[in-house]
Amino acid sequence: MRGRSIFAGLSREEVCELGMDVHDIHVPTGTPIYHEGDPAQYAYTLRQGGIKLVKSLPNGHAQIVRLLHHGDLLGFEGLRTDRHRHSAITLTGTDLCRLELRALDALSQRLPAVREAIFARWQQALQEAEDRIVELGAKKADARLATFLCQWVGAYPQQRAAPFPLTRQDLGEFLGLSTEHVSRIMADLKRHGLLHEHKGHIEIPDSRNLFLYASSDGTRA
Amino acid sequence: MRGRSIFAGLSREEVCELGMDVHDIHVPTGTPIYHEGDPAQYAYTLRQGGIKLVKSLPNGHAQIVRLLHHGDLLGFEGLRTDRHRHSAITLTGTDLCRLELRALDALSQRLPAVREAIFARWQQALQEAEDRIVELGAKKADARLATFLCQWVGAYPQQRAAPFPLTRQDLGEFLGLSTEHVSRIMADLKRHGLLHEHKGHIEIPDSRNLFLYASSDGTRA
DNA sequence: CGTCCAATTGAAACAAGTCAATCTATGTGG
């Protein structure tokens, strides 16, 4: 699912011939791709790197709504609303494929397979968002962090040590915690030997142990 | 959006003729319509009443993922997955319209307008789920409850006092709080005259005040 | 070598959960 092109079977040339121009662009670390509230003009597919989708509250607090990996889509809400509903900020240097929303909409109307592919990703995003609601609503801080780390390294099955560009603040904004608390829990996990961290990479020696840590009465409410 | 039929313009007879049989069913208060993990066979549109969508954690905790009002859809995830991803339980007596998923899928493939309508609702659900993530991740208990109450009464603009079938436990499971804490905050709101409650109905004298209460440094992280 | 930013740590304040007791409304059967 994730990582499969939405242009089921179409080559880039064929897509271009259908009237959309497609640009590959590179964005360096920590750079906004678009801002919450901006008029939505482009959608993107993430070819390489990591991105956070952030919503800000009036009182200056930020919440990371979703984290995107290789193969994920962003900006597609522009197909239904005229403005972006969150800010997209790179966590690493990223390679993106930029698509025009108007052309994408027209094209996907004509090609049901493309429409379906977008549809499917949307449904998947809803599923993940609902899982996140459960995490945030029903688990304590340490369990939230532990399950998140398990999922993160699970997204990099090939490597022994997964790249980990997130700061403590990013983790806090994703999990609804203060950076200090995140820091303490991370230190705890390392002390228990459940987690190693070096130079922007993390490694979980035995994810079963971490999972147990995560479940061990990580309850709330 | 909410409340509009997905069968854009088609009469029930036309829908039936297209090969789907449609049943109106009534379900009394507190009854499960389907369970998390059940094979998905039907989808429903909610004609009348209230429903909670619940996910359970292994350790026996429950999280209400979404609350449905008149006009909302449920069970449509069955179009993409073969099992229901949450349990649906009535909060009141409800009138539902039951649709066969297989037939619905076939029909919506043939009628792009129907497909689009479902698509649109899905997108809306994602939007609301992301808003909920922000609520849960970035606000404190009292602010979460206050904004929720505002939204709830906002869904019943016609009445002066909105029907309110939720128990304290429901509120807790929706907002990620203990029932006791919910009870205390509700008592506080009433003490401040921001909220009245009688016999399964609530009334917010001035929603601006409650909103202020909700925003007044309702920060976290 | 000094600077800067992120991470860590500690102590204290605050928020929320837990447990237990009480209260209230509601419905039931006598």
Next chain:
DNA sequence: CCACATAGATTGACTTGTTTCAATTGGACG
């Protein structure tokens, strides 16, 4: 019509979880 049983709501005292503030450490980089 009343006594009682029941389930949800409330309240209080206490414990635990989390944030806040402030100070310190550590690493990356010029």
